[in-house]
Amino acid sequence: MKQPGLDGRHRDQNGQIRQKNGTTQVGTLREQYGEGFAEGRRSDMHLKTLLEREGASSLSQLLKKGS
Structure with missing residues (x-):
C-alpha cells in the first residue's frame, strides 16, 4: 500500500515527494x-x-515570501 507524502502528495518510485506541477491552478x-x-x-x-x-x-x- 502506498503511503501519502507531505501535504497529501505521493512519493515517486525513488522515494522523493512529487512536486506540484506547473499547470496546477x-x-x-x-x-x-x-x-x-x-x-x-x-x-x-x-x-x-x-x-x-x-x-x-x-x-x-x-509561500515563505508571503509570510
Whole structure:
C-alpha cells in the first residue's frame, strides 16, 4: 500500500515527494492553502505563471515570501 507524502502528495518510485506541477491552478492551491493564497489573482491562473510574476522559483519559496 502506498503511503501519502507531505501535504497529501505521493512519493515517486525513488522515494522523493512529487512536486506540484506547473499547470496546477491557483484555485486548486487555494483549497489547500486557504482563500488568501495568491489574493487578487484569477483562480484559473497556472502555478508556473504565478511563480514567474511573483519572482519565485518554487511554491515553497512563494509561500515563505508571503509570510
